[in-house]
Amino acid sequence: MRYMTAETAEAASSALAAEPGLARVLAGGTDLLVQLKAGMIRPDLVVDIKKIPGIREITAENGGWRIGAAVANAELKEHPGVKADWPGVVEGANLIGSTQVQGRCTMAGNLCNGSPAADAVPGLVAADASVTVVGPSGTRVVKVADIPAGPGRTTLAKGEIVTAIHLPAKAARSSDAYLRFIPRTEMDIAVAAAAVSLTLSEDGTITAARVALGAVAPKVVLADASTIIGTKLDDAALAALAKAAEAVCNPIDDKRGTIEFRTSTAGVLARRAAVIAYNRAKGVK
Amino acid sequence: MALDDQKRAFKYVGTTPNRPDGVDKVTGKAQYGADITAPGMLMGAVLRSPHPHARIVSIDTSAAEAMPGVRAVVTGKDFPAVEDQGFADIGETCMARDKVLYDGHPVAAIAATTPAIAKAAIRAIKVEYAPLPHVTDVDEAMLPDAPVVLEGRALEHVPAGMSQNVTNTCEFGHGDLEAGFTKADLILERSFKVGAAHQGYIEPNACMASYAADGRADLYCCTQGHFFVRAVCSALMGMEASQLRVTASEIGGGFGGKTTVFVEPVALMLSKKSGRPVKLVMTRDEVFKATGPTVHASVDCKIGMTKDGRITAGDMTLRYSGGAWPSGTIEMGAQAGFAAYDMPAVRTLGWTALTNRPKEISYRAPGAPQAVYAVESLIDEMCQQLGLDPVETRLKNAARKGTLSSYGVTFDDIGMVATLEAAKAHPHWSAPLGPNQGRGIAAGFWFNFGGNTCVSLNINADGTASVTEGNPDIGGSRASISLMAAEELGIPYDNIRTIVADTASLGYNDNTDGSRVTFAVGLATIKAARAAIKVMCDRAAAMWGIDAEAVEWIDGAAVPAGPNAGKFPPMSLAEIAAMSFQTGGPIAGHHEVNVDGAGVSFGVHICDVEVDPETGHTLVTRYTVAQDAGKAVHPTYVEGQMQGGAVQGIGWALNEEYIYGRDGRLQNAGFLDYRIPVASDLPKIDTVILEIPNPGHPYGVRGVGETPIVPPLAAVTNAVSRAIGKRMYQVPMSPPRIMTTIKGK
Amino acid sequence: MKSIPVSTTINGDPVEFLCTPDEPLLDVLRNRLGLTGAKEGCGTGDCGACSVTVNGRLVCSCLVLGVEVEGAQIETIEGMAHGETLHPLQRHFIEKAALQCGVCTPGILVAAKSLLEKNASPTDEEVRYWLAGNLCRCTGYDKIIEAVQSAAAEMRGEV
Structure with missing residues (x-):
């Protein structure tokens, strides 16, 4: 295995594209080093992207936020602006691993690892966030939802790297929330997860909403949010949302949860996350 | 003897001094198994079976042996046949011979100059298996x-x-x-x-x-x-x-x-x-x-x-x-x-x-x-x-x-009733419960063991004592042993150092298991100290020119007794030790014994849980352990055993289990999915130590380490069952299992 | 695999070492530098026994490559005491019986120190969540929380 630090995104991309063997990007390394340890992969080249200018920075852009791909989630948590605008995104990112893992792991890495249970991804999808992708054929901006392709796979081409995540401007009277189910209180992989992002009219009626579910399908899926749009999140709307969430679940049966359990739990979480997001949007704690 | 001793007022036993290995363990100096190195040391690695059950047809190690840096290859054939069936079974767990019997069973091992070479050499070994039904x-x-x-x-x-x-x-x-x-x-x-x-x-x-x-x-x-x-x-x-x-x-x-x-x-x-x-x-x-x-x-x-x-x-x-x-x-x-x-x-x-x-x-x-x-x-x-x-x-x-x-x-004297009464009297038992909460109680029992034990106790010329014992210290036993030596000798805890010696330095000691160490090693330490005291009394008597029978050991000193009482001032351990080279040589006591009389121990646990009725998520919200320790030699360490054992039981009750797939392979071989409790999963674990003396120990000590893992499976089950209004019959009570029960399927 | 030279600072001392590109910082500390205070309990970031700080940030050293710490400031358990003077956390861990076997202790101490540097007055719940990535199998955590809190109180000058 060779190790290189890239000074620019283009240099990283070229090196990754030129590598005939297995190449991997290193940002926080909290998935990569686990895979190395387990012998799951034996890369020929690892490209450390943390030295690329701006890649560890959070900056305001277009009323929203640009989060460099190598920003550790602990740094994200300490950024008051992002947390105020997108509390659900930040709480999802901050549920990954331990305090120690938070010191290293990144949202972009969580996305590119391709796990269906990635905690950072449902929040980003619900927020309709995008990523900048730099590759051999140039730079493109892609919706986060279009990056995962299935367990352990992404739509990124060889040599393409994510350099930044873009969170859109927060609309007035809007907020988001993320909930996941794990058996313990910390340290587990999500068994089911739900992120809800919504916007209210002045009278508290939901005018826009996105509901993204994690760990219940090969990749993050959106539930039919029309179940709550136009409502004030009354019990009927919540019940309809839970049902809509269950309807899009296509989970696996494994050591962490059964199909039935994951499905019913996704519905419960979608309902509960919607209530939290709704109250946040209304300014209720 | 026993009963009088148990009722005595203890000076050191029952106090909570710092453990002698504490500083090394908080500074990173303590050497654990993987921390030991030697000049020219090679690194080993083991090849393991991916099959749960298979006949080993052939093992080809030639490619591995040819790799630069590989210094040795071992397979089952290298080990001689062993007559003793128990040892032979253990040997086969270390290295398979003809069949592999589980996912992960070792089939070959490598020693190489670096860990990376050892790992690469492992991958170069070719094993042909004939899989068998499992x-x-x-x-x-x-x-x-x-x-x-x-x-x-x-x-x-x-x-x-x-x-x-x-x-x-x-x-x-x-x-x-x-x-x-x-x-x-x-x-x-x-x-x-x-x-x-x-x-x-x-x-x-x-x-x-x-x-x-x-x-x-x-x-x-x-x-x-x-x-x-x-x-x-x-x-x-x-x-x-x-x-x-x-x-x-x-x-x-x-x-x-x-x-x-x-x-x-x-x-x-x-x-x-x-x-x-x-x-x-x-x-x-x-x-x-x-x-x-x-x-x-x-x-x-x-x-x-x-x-x-x-x-x-x-x-x-x-x-x-x-x-x-x-x-x-x-x-x-x-x-x-x-x-x-x-x-x-x-x-x-x-x-x-x-x-x-x-x-x-x-x-x-x-x-x-x-x-x-x-x-x-x-x-x-x-x-x-x-x-x-x-x-x-x-x-x-x-x-x-x-x-x-x-x-x-x-x-004989046991603490089942006392622990139940303690639980009943504890404020926890009568505290109110909230919605979706349940309270469970359960008792538990463990035999406790004694076993083969050897202790040597040396009186040093400066008036201190060194205790040599043969049981690895897994939770502070060196401190407890020193406390008992201090109690017998009548010198301060800080003047005693207890070490765990190697196999060449003492006779056979059974494992640190069966909750036996504080009980059995403690007993042998007390007896070894008494043997040293006997020598010291003899030396004092000789110096005083009186009959050795007429000397007593009181509060760390030889004291003339009987007809000689008051004739001489007490002679302290330090004074006797200082004169030892002139009075017959170094002073020591030792004791070798197969200890009997470990008193059984009972514990009663109270557990409160809150169960999320929609997801089955279960949080332990309050937990209390009452247990009979006989005599708590170092009460803080006794509490630690009670808390640690209870939490292991809580983990088992809620999450911990080996999960095998239909392919017979273990699916959760890591801390990510073999989920032991983390700090945020738990409330404070309250403890009540009861002391019903064990007639089989001079101070009444009972083992305490194992009993606390016995009640939690039922205590948590009873709490969950009462919280959800339906009975659970399987542990661990994973959330999917709890939901299945709640939904009545 | 060709080794790479790395210059770094560990516990205030300048340190240079060679390591292979795939070698975790934990292995460098333990096998190359003789700093065996950090332990490998899992090697996958699930137990926290290998906790160190890199540039002031608490991490699992098993999840950092040795080659990544070029120019970094690293603190390990070996740097926590000053001469014969233990850090208050170290002293309170001994006094409150916050360790039994002690193998998780270096990682927990490094993590707890990092917490108290950010938050001098954490609640019990904050301590428990901060330390959720530090597995201890012996104590049930009770006395660990107690020791962190009593050390924090002393560090705040309350004792």
């Missing part, structure tokens, strides 16, 4: 047509016609069951399942072996018993015990799991073949796959009770599997199940069956939690059905002094 569940393994794990291993008294996997059966009890059940107003019979839990010690098994060309060898390892390591390794290597010196490193947790060997014989053989020291350290997934968890169990339990809560009869059938080799744990489970109660009629019938899982090794009170869980759950369900208070019902049936126990012994 079985990983105890109930399936007992079916007549189950795949046979090992042939010809059933004990003679196992009835004919059963699967060859059934290797042992046992029965305990007394009284007329039929008559007992006839007197009952309510008879309930339930079936329970208990998953296999791993000890989950944070330090993976590790050792460093150095075998010299003349046949001598040194071995450093993290173990609960280096004398046993010497016995088994010397047998497997075909060495004389005297030629193998084993030194125990600091140990990063054991809980029973380090009472055997998994890597040590392999490291020795690699060292022998390479002529260099070899370090062998397991990775975490190797620990889970290939060291022993405890047994998994299937239990049928039937109890008869009168409507006022008197148990009239109990009948239980236990089926345990300890993996691919015969296991004796069933006997302890069958004896422990009903031991907390005064049973007019009782029977426990035990079965053991082989499965394609790693060889079970002890886990804190081995065998007892599984059996007691069934009894304590069923009693709780019966209390619910009859509208009885679960503490009062247990008090009504509690075993007391003079009770004929379910396993045949008649109890």
Whole structure:
């Protein structure tokens, strides 16, 4: 295995594209080093992207936020602006691993690892966030939802790297929330997860909403949010949302949860996350 | 002697000084198994079977041997045949011979100059397997047509016609069951399942072996018993015990799991073949796959009770599997199940069956939690059905002094009633509960053990004392031993240093297990101190020119007594020690004994939980442990045992189990999915230490380490069952299992 | 695999080492530099026994490559005491019996120190969540929380 630090995104991309063997990007390394340890992969080249200018920075852009791909989630948590605008995104990112893992792991890495249970991804999808992708054929901006392709796979081409995540401007009277189910209180992989992002009219009626579910399908899926749009999140709307969430679940049966359990739990979480997001949007704690 | 001693006012015993190994352990200096190095040391690695059950057709190590940096390759063929069946079984867990019997079973090992080369060489070994049908569940393994794990291993008294996997059966009890059940107003019979839990010690098994060309060898390892390591390794290597010196490193947790060997014989053989020291350290997934968890169990339990809560009869059938080799744990489970109660009629019938899982090794009170869980759950369900208070019902049936126990012994002074009364009196028991909350209570029992023990105690010329004992310190025992030596000698705790010596320095010591160390090593220390005191009294008498019989040892000094009382001022230990070279030479005491008389111990736990009715998520919100310690030598460390054991039980009750796929492979060989409790999962664990002196120890000490893991499976189950309004019959109570019960499927 | 030279600062001392590109910082500390205070309990970031700080940030050293710490400031358990003077956390861990086997202790101490540097007055719940990635199998955590809180109180000058 060779190790290189890239000074620019283009240099990283070229090196990754030129590598005939297995190449991997290193940002926080909290998935990569686990895979190395387990012998799951034996890369020929690892490209450390943390030295690329701006890649560890959070900056305001277009009323929203640009989060460099190598920003550790602990740094994200300490950024008051992002947390105020997108509390659900930040709480999802901050549920990954331990305090120690938070010191290293990144949202972009969580996305590119391709796990269906990635905690950072449902929040980003619900927020309709995008990523900048730099590759051999140039730079493109892609919706986060279009990056995962299935367990352990992404739509990124060889040599393409994510350099930044873009969170859109927060609309007035809007907020988001993320909930996941794990058996313990910390340290587990999500068994089911739900992120809800919504916007209210002045009278508290939901005018826009996105509901993204994690760990219940090969990749993050959106539930039919029309179940709550136009409502004030009354019990009927919540019940309809839970049902809509269950309807899009296509989970696996494994050591962490059964199909039935994951499905019913996704519905419960979608309902509960919607209530939290709704109250946040209304300014209720 | 005993009773007077137990009632004395203690000066040091019962205080809570700092442990002698504390500074090393908070500064990173303490050396654990993987921290030991030697000049020229090689690194080992092990190739493991991916199959749960297969015949080894061939192993081709030629490519690995040809790699630069590879210095030795070991397979099962390198080890001589061993006559002793127990040792032979342990040997096969360390290195397979003809068959692999579980996912992770070692088939070859490498020693190389770097870990990377060792790992690469492992990948270069080619093994051809002929897969065989496998079985990983105890109930399936007992079916007549189950795949046979090992042939010809059933004990003679196992009835004919059963699967060859059934290797042992046992029965305990007394009284007329039929008559007992006839007197009952309510008879309930339930079936329970208990998953296999791993000890989950944070330090993976590790050792460093150095075998010299003349046949001598040194071995450093993290173990609960280096004398046993010497016995088994010397047998497997075909060495004389005297030629193998084993030194125990600091140990990063054991809980029973380090009472055997998994890597040590392999490291020795690699060292022998390479002529260099070899370090062998397991990775975490190797620990889970290939060291022993405890047994998994299937239990049928039937109890008869009168409507006022008197148990009239109990009948239980236990089926345990300890993996691919015969296991004796069933006997302890069958004896422990009903031991907390005064049973007019009782029977426990035990079965053991082989499965394609790693060889079970002890886990804190081995065998007892599984059996007691069934009894304590069923009693709780019966209390619910009859509208009885679960503490009062247990008090009504509690075993007391003079009770004929379910396993045949008649109890002496015991603490079952006292611990129940303590639980009843604790504010926790009567505190209000919120919505979706439930409270469970359960009792637990453990035998406690004594065993072979040697202690040497040297009086130093400066008036201090050095205690040499042979039991690895897994939780502060050096401090407790020093406290007892201080108490006897009458010198301050800080003037004593206790060390754990290697196998060449003392006679045989049984493992640090069975909750035996504070009890048995403590007893031997007290006796060794008394032997040294005898010498010191003799020396003082000689200096005074009086009869040695007329000298007493009071408060750290020789004092003339009887006709000579008051004739001379007391002569302190320091004064006698300072004169020792002139009065006959160095002064020491020692004691070697196979200790009997470990008093049994009871504990009662109260658990509150809150269950999310929509997801089954369960949070333990309050927990209290009451336990009889006999005499708490170092009360803070006793509390630590009670808290740690309770939390291990909570983890087992809610999350911990070995999960095998249909392919017979272990699916959760890591801390990510073998979920032990984390700090945020838990409330404060409140403790109540009771002291009902053990008649078998000079100070009344009972072992305390194991009992606390016995009640939690049922305490948590009873809390969850009451919170959700339906009974749970399987642990761990994973959220999907709780939801299935809530939804009534 | 060709080794790479790395210059770094560990516990205030300049340190240079060679390591292979795939070698975790934990292995460098333990096998190359003789700093065996950090332990490998899992090697996958699940147990926290290998906790160190890199540039002031608490991390699992098993999840950092040795080659990544070029120019970094690293603090390990070996740097926590000053000469014969233990850090208050170290002293309170001994006095409150917050360790039994002690193998998780170095990682927990490093993590707890990092917490108290950010938050001098954490609640019990904050301590428990901060330390959720530090597995302890012996104590049930009770006495660990107690020791962190009593050390924090002393560090705040309340004792």
